[in-house]
Amino acid sequence: MKSVRNTTAKTEIQELIANSPVALSHTEIQSATNGLCDRVTIYRILERLTVEGLIHKVVNVDGVVKYAGCHSCSEKHNHNHIHFSCQKCKSVTCLEDVEPSYKLPKKYTVSEMNFTLSGLCPQCS
Amino acid sequence: MKSVRNTTAKTEIQELIANSPVALSHTEIQSATNGLCDRVTIYRILERLTVEGLIHKVVNVDGVVKYAGCHSCSEKHNHNHIHFSCQKCKSVTCLEDVEPSYKLPKKYTVSEMNFTLSGLCPQCS
DNA sequence: TAGCTTAATGCAACAATGTTGCAAAAGTAA
DNA sequence: TTACTTTTGCAACATTGTTGCATTAAGCTA
Incomplete structure (x- = not known):
């Protein structure tokens, strides 16, 4: 029986990500946890x-x-939202409320979506 | 004045990519050119x-x-189309005809778009 | 076609990012 | 506290991409 343990490092990293308004890279997490x-x-x-x-x-x-932290994934794990990538400050933000629409003409089976817009974030524009 | 030279390797790699129905990685190109x-x-x-x-x-x-080759970029270089990524055969295909719609609520400046759907391609499903 | 200029290549070395094996350390349940 | 097993640290390795520099070769000109 495999069980999960809550260690100091795990807790701290999870909180770091949860409290961040933008997505964090491994390098950023490494510097932040120092x-x-x-x-x-x-x-x-x-x-x-x-x-x-x-x-x-x-x-x-x-x-x-x-x-990035999962904010609205409590019941169903849904990541079909847009991400915004700022070309200036390199931040990546989840725009959880925006869901794009599209239509596929051919016989593809879709199981996941990945949609990222690039440009300038509110802080940089 | 910088000029561009057409070498054997460049020509061959360009044709390889142009004739491929799917996008190719560096590794795949390396194996293919052998x-x-x-x-x-x-x-x-x-x-x-x-x-x-x-x-x-x-x-x-x-x-x-x-x-991937630029097929319909003759006049304006436009890559705002959907890519399809097959989870089984790992192929990436450009679906040049499909343009998604979305609406951004906040004050973001968009200059580029990156939309990839994952699942099974016609060959794998 | 021979020579010249410089873009393109090969090689070695390096950097960044991610993975794996294994012994030691630390959670957790009893 | 003890025992069991997960998690960690360390070393080593793998992959992907970059840079400097000497050599090769593309293509213009005579």
């Missing part, structure tokens, strides 16, 4: 938090992987 | 072709960088 735990441990904690559905992974348009 | 040129040269050719507007760079939802 020696709290090993680089590898951060990777493993992020992996665990993602599997547990407490955070979600966002790959930015420049390929940088970031992590 | 020792045609150095690994670094491939990176530099892809960079040049992108700058010249002959191909475009697509970052897949899993962070893998791929390159």
Whole structure:
């Protein structure tokens, strides 16, 4: 029987992500926690938090992987919202209220959506 | 005055991408060309072709960088279309005809769009 | 076609990001 | 506290991408 343990590092990283208005990268988390735990441990904690559905992974348009808290995923884990990527400050924000519409002409089976708009965020424009 | 030279490697890689129905990664191009040129040269050719507007760079939802030919970019370089990423065969396809609609509530300035749907492609479903 | 200029290439070395194995440390239930 | 098992730290490795520099070769000109 596998059980989950709440360690200091895990709790602190989860709160860091939950309280951040923007998605955070592994590097940003590492600087923010400043020696709290090993680089590898951060990777493993992020992996665990993602599997547990407490955070979600966002790959930015420049390929940088970031992590954001799941705010409205309590009942169903839904990430079909738009992300905004600021080209100036490099921040990635979840725009949870915006859902895009589209129509597929061919016979594709869709199970996931990833929609990122780039430009300037309110702070930078 | 900087001029552009058409080398064997550049021509071959450009044709490879142009004739492929799916976007190709650096690794895939390297295997396909099989020792045609150095690994670094491939990176530099892809960079040049992108700058010249002959191909475009697509970052897949899993962070893998791929390159696709520009088919309908003759007059204006427009990449505001949907990409489809197959979760089984890992192929990335440009669905050039599909343009999604959305509405942004807050004061964001949008200059680029990146929309990728994941699931099963016609071949895999 | 031969020579010249410089863009393009190959090679080595480096950087960033992510993964894996294993022994040691630390949660948690009893 | 004890025992069990998850989690961590460390070292080593893998992949992907970048940079500097000497050499090669594309393409213009004579």
